Amino acid sequence: MPEGPELHLASLYVNKMCNGVVFTGPVRKSDVSKSPDVPFTCEAYRITATSRGKEVKLTLTPIKSDDPKQRVKSGHADQPMAVVFRFGMSGYFRFTKEEELPKHAHLRFYSKEKPCRVLSYVDARRFGSWEPNGTWQPERGPCIMFEYNSFRENVMSHLTDRAFDRPICEVLLNQKYFNGIGNYLRAEILFRLNIPPFVPARTVLEGLESQDLFDNEKPVKNEITDTKTKKKRMKEETADLLRLCHSVPLEVVNLGGKGYDPEKADYSDFEAWLQCYYVDGMKSLRDHNGRTMWFKGDPGPMAPKDSKSPKAKKRAKKEDDHDYTDKKKVARSRSVSTSKKKLVKGEAMTKMPNKEKEAGSKKIKTEKALREANTPHHEKKSARRRKSSIPDQAAGAVSQRRSGRVTRQSAK
Numbered sequence: 001m002p003e004g005p006e007l008h009l010a011s012l013y014v015n016k017m018c019n020g021v022v023f024t025g026p027v028r029k030s031d032v033s034k035s036p037d038v039p040f041t042c043e044a045y046r047i048t049a050t051s052r053g054k055e056v057k058l059t060l061t062p063i064k065s066d067d068p069k070q071r072v073k074s075g076h077a078d079q080p081m082a083v084v085f086r087f088g089m090s091g092y093f094r095f096t097k098e099e100e101l102p103k104h105a106h107l108r109f110y111s112k113e114k115p116c117r118v119l120s121y122v123d124a125r126r127f128g129s130w131e132p133n134g135t136w137q138p139e140r141g142p143c144i145m146f147e148y149n150s151f152r153e154n155v156m157s158h159l160t161d162r163a164f165d166r167p168i169c170e171v172l173l174n175q176k177y178f179n180g181i182g183n184y185l186r187a188e189i190l191f192r193l194n195i196p197p198f199v200p201a202r203t204v205l206e207g208l209e210s211q212d213l214f215d216n217e218k219p220v221k222n223e224i225t226d227t228k229t230k231k232k233r234m235k236e237e238t239a240d241l242l243r244l245c246h247s248v249p250l251e252v253v254n255l256g257g258k259g260y261d262p263e264k265a266d267y268s269d270f271e272a273w274l275q276c277y278y279v280d281g282m283k284s285l286r287d288h289n290g291r292t293m294w295f296k297g298d299p300g301p302m303a304p305k306d307s308k309s310p311k312a313k314k315r316a317k318k319e320d321d322h323d324y325t326d327k328k329k330v331a332r333s334r335s336v337s338t339s340k341k342k343l344v345k346g347e348a349m350t351k352m353p354n355k356e357k358e359a360g361s362k363k364i365k366t367e368k369a370l371r372e373a374n375t376p377h378h379e380k381k382s383a384r385r386r387k388s389s390i391p392d393q394a395a396g397a398v399s400q401r402r403s404g405r406v407t408r409q410s411a412k
Helices: 004-017 148-156 183-193 201-205 227-238 241-255 268-273 326-374 377-411
Strands: 023-026 041-052 055-062 081-086 092-097 105-110 117-122 129-132 283-286 292-295
Touching (some): 004 092, 023 105, 148 241, 201 241, 241 268
Antiparallel strands (some): 092 117
16 A cells, blocks of 8 residues: 555656646546546646645646736636545556556546647556545644654644554554554554554653654764763664654655655565565564554554464565556566466366376277287187186085075974
8 A cells, every 4th residue: 555655756756757748638537437527627737746644636737828818718727726636555646658548547637749648547446536626634644754843743742532542553554643654664663663563552652752852953063972872862862653753754755665666667675675564574463453563572462362463475566566667568578478378388287187098098998909819719718717607606605505504404
């Protein structure tokens, strides 16, 4: 699922690709999408993007003509419109030629140039959504990355809320307080602090300050500090969970995200960055909401009873994993041809046993025929006599036993 870093990277991608591009006409929606139509039509407009936590906002801004006499056409927009996106499980943006539209492009913005290019919102699983004339959802808290001070204050001022009675791993997914944190980020943050995932959230947070004491401090040159004091200060700096909720996502942004950076086809850097999430040797449990939590050591006293670790799955890239380069197409065509070869080979292997059975039965019949052909005629007759004599001998033995019984009874 896209998390805060990925949505921020999506906004950077839109700004980069749409810089200087003029769009025109209506915004078109796919027939299968259940999200609302975007009632925006304009002769010429531009697109910019911003992100906040797990939301991205596209702003469609009409380009005003320099000619004061030229009026806006009837039905065409003359004011900007904001469209707010929530990506769900698999949403992302892509900018392509019109003839190369992605399969699951559910909302499309067409450029005025020729050949035409299209900015598409792609969502294979259709869990994402968009809201025309939308605003940031009011129930979502400040962004963990770009509204850090407001984020801290929002969390610390609401510690008495019932939401903080829950385990810390589940509270980290509450977007009212941790807007932008998702499954892989919570695992990495708690792992770095060596915090068991199923301990009360309030216990973990109540010792922190509303303001980050180390955030605004500037290093002083030629400062002489005691080694023990320096180590203690470093420990205090790194033990602040709210600070890591801010700094760890920014690390992911610098890496290029969780497979969402259009400039990269290789995401080995991100996989190498992971220390806990889906890493060999780590444990996993489903939390009370059914989400898989990765951790190390003791889960904590609030772990769900009878909770079983889900079966480990290999981390595989999806076909539409937010790669916008031609390298992905080549790799995908190779994988398809390889799978076809394996399928043909498998079908051939399944057919082999029947052929072998038929060949074996034919071989047995021919060997039997050869033995009969090589056997002399008198031996065949003697063999038949022996076979026929066996039932005669058995019948004689039975008759002898019966006659013996009769003589004994008469003697009595």
